[in-house]
Amino acid sequence: MNDFISYLNSTNNIGGNSTGSLAEAQVKSPFYDSVKVERRVGTTISEEVKTGNYRSYILTGHAGDGKTSILVQVLKSLGLLGAGEGLEIEKEYEHFFYVKDMSEIPEQNQVELLRRTLSAPQRGKTGLLISNTGPLLKSFTTLAKDKKTEEGLPFEAEDRIELQSTILTQLDRNEDKEITVAGYNFVLVNIARVDNVSFATKILSRIIELELWGACESCAVADKCPMCCNRNLLVQHFERVSAFIDNYYRYLFENDKRMTIRQMVGQISYGITGNLTCEKVLDSMLKEPQFTFNFANLFFGYRGLGIDKNSTQIKGIQHIQTLGLDGIALDVDYRLFVNHDYSFFPADIRTIIEELSQKSRKHFQVVEETTEAFSNQQARTARIRKAIRRFYLVFGVGTQDYPIEDIFNQIYGSNYVDYKKMITSVQPSSMIRKFQNVVFNALYIKNTGFLPASSSENLLPLTLRREDEVYQSVLLVLGEVNKSDIKIITEKIVNQLEDADEKYEIYIQLKDEKFKISLPMIKYFNDLIDGAVTSNNNPALTHGIASLDTLLLEQYGDVNPEPGEDCEISVIVNTTHGQKIKRFDFNGNRMHLVD
Amino acid sequence: MYPSDYKPAKQIPLQSYLFGHRIQDSQTKYEYLIEFLQVAISPKAVEYNNKHYDCMFPVNEEHCDNRMQYYPVSRIGLKRFVFFPKSKLDGKAAVDKKAYEECLKALEARIVNGNTSQIKNALLIIQNLLNGFSAVNQNRSWFDQNMLPVCPEVILPEGMGIKSWRQGMTFQQCDPDIDSKFDFKKYTYMCRGGEVYYLHLLNAINQFPEYKELIEKRIREMITSFPQFSCLCNFVQDTWDEFMAVSPEDKKTLSKDLGAIPTSFEVRNKYTLEELENFLNSKCHPFEKMETFANGLILQMLRMMYLSASTEKSSNCWLIDVNCKGYENTEIKKAAISAFKRNEETISTYLYDGLDADKPEWVANNGDEVKTIKAAADDSYRLFRKLGKSLGIIIPNTGTGMRFSLSEDIVKFLVLSIIPPKHMITLDEFMDLLHEHFGMVIGAAQYRKEMANNMLPPISDLSFMEENKNAFSEKLKECGFLRDLSDATSIVENPYDKEEE
Known part of the structure; x- marks a missing residue:
């Protein structure tokens, strides 16, 4: 028996026991130190305490983001928490004071504890308070109100909105600077805004460490145990599997569907165990365990060919099924499904796939197209194809014709891999130019309705367009931007709260102003170029794009003539023979045609 | 009612008494905005004491007690130029067809540096450019059409071309009736919805005058963002006016009466102003702002x-x-x-x-x-x-x-x-x-x-x-x-x- 299996099963919320996912229970777990990951904010705080640089910290974030783990990390680093020792609601040490969770404290005492945390530096210690945003806002409102009352001033609705906005803006941006509210200086950290994607690979490598699986070596059924087999597969193909997991969580993160560490641990653990137990494996004859309970199936919430409905309680599985990643057609489909060419799989996986494929062909019958048997057979074929795709996505080997990078572009959008490279490392100018072309072409088609006539086209007309269904055959040109003025730049994020070693943000630089580009925006630009969308199809992007329009106009719009002044007007005319730019010069009471 | 001494010429309908004088169902979303802007940018006056106002929202007790008039500019020549060729056949009286043709000729004469075909083509381009900003996508007569408020010159009042009035007319230069014999008090599509909103805002600003400057400034900025259109529209209208050569004494100033709204609307005064301040202060594309304003105005009403x-x-x-x-x-x-x-x-x-x-x-x-x-x-x-x-x-x-x-x-x-x-x-x-x-x-x-x-x-x-x-x-x-x-x-x-x- 391996107790680690029970621990893994307790990290997700399927079934009755999910205690392993609770930070407080984890602190006492013998496996905690084996799977924990160090957070930079924890290191920063403990270093500051050690060097006597006392500050006040307030920590907030999603449940499962590791707030309590950071407190534990700090305490352990300062030697203030022994093995197996639990946490208290609040505790004051010589140079450190903490409040474990503000919501556990009666409302009337919350403001007082907030005050004590904020004034900790004055008492020669660092204060760390963990809180949900709701009680935090409430307590700060009371603090600010009290301060105004002391000053003999009223606390108006605008004051409340201003206070909320200050705190929420910091929580949204998560800058590593102190802010001042109600006369107190403190660092407000929102763990939910920290890029935690890189932890997925670290967690995976910790979970499959040999010492945690030592008990399995002496197990009589280790060879047929799907959990053991999954662990061995992950050791064997660690690089490839972690590439898939890392890219999946990266995609979610960039699309505002960030996973918490607890959610990642839950999905990865479930991918390995499928919530099976050692007893279950010993006592029952599992059917095709290598295929049915394979990591590639479990990680997607499948048991064999069918969906395990309970598994959708795991957030990562819910997302992966909504995205329908295994339903997206791949370039390799023809080779896999028509040629039955499984050379794209490593040997151990190939065996599983070949067995599945042979079995399916053995059972194949020629039946009338109109019968129920025919549609059942069609549905089964579709399920098998999806299963093969899952294995390909997780374990597939890249070839010259079908490189691994292309797989991610096929499922996450054509510039996904490039985008990821841009935000994780410094890229050569050829890559920058590639992005510049995408942005230029997308803006060109958005402004004129057509792609540039040739690749040498270097002038982007800024037009006044309606966003409704009314067709405009002539568009007013409000300015022009040279392609070389649409600069793509990346800026390194310098933030001591961030866990990622190296992270960059991508911007369009327009003179002195910058406009941040996100992955959904890149996808939207590509869709525009492919003629797949109109601007209103994604309202979440519409005002982002509208802001870019406004910025372009502000920076590169023609200088507006004063009332009564002569002016020149440029228009784009859409004709059956393409587009033409016409210019009219108004001079006195005459209009001159300018060629 | 607001203004307080509002005395209608005849008994007004119940709905006007309760919900403002008055709104009807044929007015479309943008026409509320256009009508509101039209009142806002027009000169206004209280006729009984001959007090005139050039600003959008005069803060003055006089007009709180007395009904106001406003004086929009009709620019029929411009409207005809933009909408005549692509409008319902029904409203095309022979006199307007002739006027339209004369307008084209006058404009052609003002265009230099091109051959006949290039000049005709240029006029078509301008026409299509302006027509692309039509506010109402319905099959209406040319005089019932409106443009989105891309510049103050296209914020025009409604003038109904009554068939019986225009059928017998013949075209003649210097004849003021060519552009003024329209019924400007018909309220078919501009049914005073915008007037009601204007009065509400006027009332609100008179109660909280600290908002006046900002709201006027932002509205002006919104409608003057594209001065190129002003240039274009003035070229068309000025050319037409010079061609028609109507003597100043024959020119008729358009005057419209502002109605009244119930005082019960006042409960929203502060909210409307706060909302407008936030909205107009938000730096979005002027075009986007107009569209959102058109929606918000109706919601507030x-x-x-x-x-x-x-x-x-x-x-x-x-x-x-x-x-x-x-x-x-x-x-x-x-x-x-x-x-x-x-x-x-x-x-x-x-x-x-x-x-x-x-x-x-x-x-x-x-x-x-x-x-x-x-x-x-x-x-x-x-x-x-x-x-x-x-x-x-x-x-x-x-x-x-x-x-x-x-x-x-x-x-x-x-x-x-x-x-x-x-x-x-x-x-x-x-x-x-x-x-x-x-x-x-x-x-x-x-x-x-x-x-x-x-x-x-x-x-x-x-x-x-x-x-x-x-x-x-x-x-x-x-x-x-x-x-x-x-x-x-x-x-x-x-x-x-x-x-x-």
């Missing part, structure tokens, strides 16, 4: 009218079925349908109470009670339905089960008008403010408030309102205004920068 019908027994709050895809809920749907019925009953009661207060006179004016009430219902809650549907705040578009909801366009106005630019507030705070400003009941907290005052039926399990809140959160997220911040807190953000001071 609707709320104002629902509010004036509210009583101690009914706050006339709007129970919103957010109806976001994937978050549909039958319980909220049922509750919203029955709340909507109560809303309309409240308005209906308001009509009857209004009638009872002055029955003999109304009846004398309208024939009988049934007719009076029917006409009032047509111009009040039935019209509100139509307006609400055009905004997407009343669903479904056809069929039974009408209820309040929220479209993406309205969500945009709500965020921009409630939250100052570049500010963030929590979702709960946002819903509370929507309740305070617009009487919108979206979550359980707002329902409880209304329930405590007996304005909504008592329900013990309000979990469906929590689901409604989730649907609202999803809708805001889809529109890009909401982000999950941490734990259970979501933030709603007005993402736009603040316009420069």
Whole structure:
């Protein structure tokens, strides 16, 4: 028996026991130190305490983001928490004071504890308070109100909105600077805004460490145990599997569907165990365990060919099924499904796939197209194809014709891999130019309705367009931007709260102003170029794009003539023979045609 | 009524007395905005004491007590040039056809540096450019068409080309009737909806004059963002005016009477101004701003009218079925349908109470009670339905089960008008403010408030309102205004920068 299996099963919320996912229970777990990951904010705080640089910290974030783990990390680093020792609601040490969770404290005492945390530096210690945003806002409102009352001033609705906005803006941006509210200086950290994607690979490598699986070596059924087999597969193909997991969580993160560490641990653990137990494996004859309970199936919430409905309680599985990643057609489909060419799989996986494929062909019958048997057979074929795709996505080997990078572009959008490279490392100018072309072409088609006539086209007309269904055959040109003025730049994020070693943000630089580009925006630009969308199809992007329009106009719009002044007007005319730019010069009471 | 000594020439209909003089159902969304802007930018006066005002919203006690006039510029030549070729055949009188042809010739003569075909083509291009900004996509006569307010020169009054007036006319230069023999007081499509909003804003600014400067400045900025159009339109109209050569003494100044609004609208004064300040301060594309303003203006008016019908027994709050895809809920749907019925009953009661207060006179004016009430219902809650549907705040578009909801366009106005630019507030705070400003009941907290005052039926399990809140959160997220911040807190953000001071 391996107790680690029970621990893994307790990290997700399927079934009755999910205690392993609770930070407080984890602190006492013998496996905690084996799977924990160090957070930079924890290191920063403990270093500051050690060097006597006392500050006040307030920590907030999603449940499962590791707030309590950071407190534990700090305490352990300062030697203030022994093995197996639990946490208290609040505790004051010589140079450190903490409040474990503000919501556990009666409302009337919350403001007082907030005050004590904020004034900790004055008492020669660092204060760390963990809180949900709701009680935090409430307590700060009371603090600010009290301060105004002391000053003999009223606390108006605008004051409340201003206070909320200050705190929420910091929580949204998560800058590593102190802010001042109600006369107190403190660092407000929102763990939910920290890029935690890189932890997925670290967690995976910790979970499959040999010492945690030592008990399995002496197990009589280790060879047929799907959990053991999954662990061995992950050791064997660690690089490839972690590439898939890392890219999946990266995609979610960039699309505002960030996973918490607890959610990642839950999905990865479930991918390995499928919530099976050692007893279950010993006592029952599992059917095709290598295929049915394979990591590639479990990680997607499948048991064999069918969906395990309970598994959708795991957030990562819910997302992966909504995205329908295994339903997206791949370039390799023809080779896999028509040629039955499984050379794209490593040997151990190939065996599983070949067995599945042979079995399916053995059972194949020629039946009338109109019968129920025919549609059942069609549905089964579709399920098998999806299963093969899952294995390909997780374990597939890249070839010259079908490189691994292309797989991610096929499922996450054509510039996904490039985008990821841009935000994780410094890229050569050829890559920058590639992005510049995408942005230029997308803006060109958005402004004129057509792609540039040739690749040498270097002038982007800024037009006044309606966003409704009314067709405009002539568009007013409000300015022009040279392609070389649409600069793509990346800026390194310098933030001591961030866990990622190296992270960059991508911007369009327009003179002195910058406009941040996100992955959904890149996808939207590509869709525009492919003629797949109109601007209103994604309202979440519409005002982002509208802001870019406004910025372009502000920076590169023609200088507006004063009332009564002569002016020149440029228009784009859409004709059956393409587009033409016409210019009219108004001079006195005459209009001159300018060629 | 506002102005206070408003004395109509004849007895006004019940609906005008209760909801302002007066709005009707043929006016489209943009025409409310255009009509409002038209009053705002026109010179105004109180005729009885000959007091003139050039600003948008004069702050002065005189016009609070006396009915005002405004003097829009008709620019019929420009309207004819833009809309005549692509309009309904029915309204094309021979005199206008001739005038249009003469206008083209006059313009051609002013174009230099091209051969005949290039010149004709240039005129066609200008025509198509301007026509591309048509505000109403309906098959109407050329004189009933309007352009989006891309510059002050295209914010024009309605002038109906009465068939009998224009059929017998012949074209002649210097004849003032060519451009002025239109009925400018017909109110077919510009049915004073914009005037009602203007009066509301005028009243509000007179109560809170500190908003005057900012609102005037921002509105002016919005409509003067594209001076190229002014240049183009002036070229067309000036060429035409010079060609026609109507003597100054023959030129007729257009004068229109501003109506009146009930003083009950005043309860919204402060809210309207706060919302406009936030909205107009948000730095979005001027074109985007116009579109959102057109939606917001009608929403504010609707709320104002629902509010004036509210009583101690009914706050006339709007129970919103957010109806976001994937978050549909039958319980909220049922509750919203029955709340909507109560809303309309409240308005209906308001009509009857209004009638009872002055029955003999109304009846004398309208024939009988049934007719009076029917006409009032047509111009009040039935019209509100139509307006609400055009905004997407009343669903479904056809069929039974009408209820309040929220479209993406309205969500945009709500965020921009409630939250100052570049500010963030929590979702709960946002819903509370929507309740305070617009009487919108979206979550359980707002329902409880209304329930405590007996304005909504008592329900013990309000979990469906929590689901409604989730649907609202999803809708805001889809529109890009909401982000999950941490734990259970979501933030709603007005993402736009603040316009420069």
